Amino acid sequence: MAKTTSSKLLYWISGPRLPLLNLVAALITCAVIMARRDWVFNPPALVRLLDIIARVSVVFFLLSFVARPLNEVFHSKPTRWLQKNRRYFGLAFAAWFLQHLWLLPLAQVKFNVFGRFWMTGKFAFPAITILLSVLMVVTSINRAQRSMPGWKALHWIGMQALWTWFLVIYLKFVSLRPDPYVFLYVGLFISAQALRMGLFARKLIKKERPARVSTPDVALGKQQQSA
Structure with missing residues (x-):
């Protein structure tokens, strides 16, 4: 019975259903909160809504960010499931994160929450990062992955830009x-990047190692020939 329940749960949180469910959840969350007058006409509350959306989206971003390296390290059933659904974690992240596309302008137009921040260069990096997120969503289909020359570069740059932001x-x-969740997120972000960089360094070492091993053999062969 428990196995059947877990199988049904995995069915609903796997594949394309995962981002669709999260898109619905994000829209319902925004609609319910915005329907309350004390939220709509309260600037700090609107900023709080943005904070809630960011917190949820970060979870899915981190799952997508570490899915492949975790599977390379542990290669267990849970990590294989993470790797298999990596793309859908990314789309679930976008379902929450891209609510900023309409919430940020609303907060600015209605309350001028960000002041002149929009007119300064400080907004350039967030704007570029949001644009990269949109491009990653648009190019998340298999056809784009197979036919688009710069697909890997786009998604790598986009993920690193999001991580940095x-x-x-x-x-x-x-x-x-200094809330506890803030320290938790900082630790998770640093750990996730350290894991990715560590695996990347290990791959580089493995590529260089055969060449280093073969060099003495070649030198020995030359000595035997000269003798």
């Missing part, structure tokens, strides 16, 4: 709002 934001929160 999130880390900078939560590092600022360490001093401005």
Whole structure:
């Protein structure tokens, strides 16, 4: 019975159903909160809604960010499932994160929450990062992955840009709002990047190792020939 229940749960949180369910959940969350007058006409509350959306989206981003390296390290049934659904974790992240596309302009137009921040260069990196997120969603289909020459570069740059943006934001929160979840997120972001960099370094070492091993053999062969 328990196995059947877990199988049904995995069915609903796997594949294309995962981002679709999260898109519905994100829209319902925004609709319910925005329907309350004390939220709609309260600027700090609208910023709080943005914070809630960011917190949820970070979870799916981290799952997508570490799915492949975790599977390379542990190669267990859970990590294989993570790797298999990596794309859908990314789309679930986008379902929450891209609510910023309409919530940020609303917060600015209605309340001028961000002041002149929009007119400064500080908004350039967040704007580019959001644009990269949209491009990654658009090119997430198999056809784009097979036919688009710069697909890997786009998604790598996009993921690294998102990681950088999130880390900078939560590092600022360490001093401005030192809640426990802030320290947790900072630790998870640093650990996730360290895991990816460690595996990348290991791959480079493995590629160089055969060449280093074969060099003495070649030299020995030459000595035998000369003798």
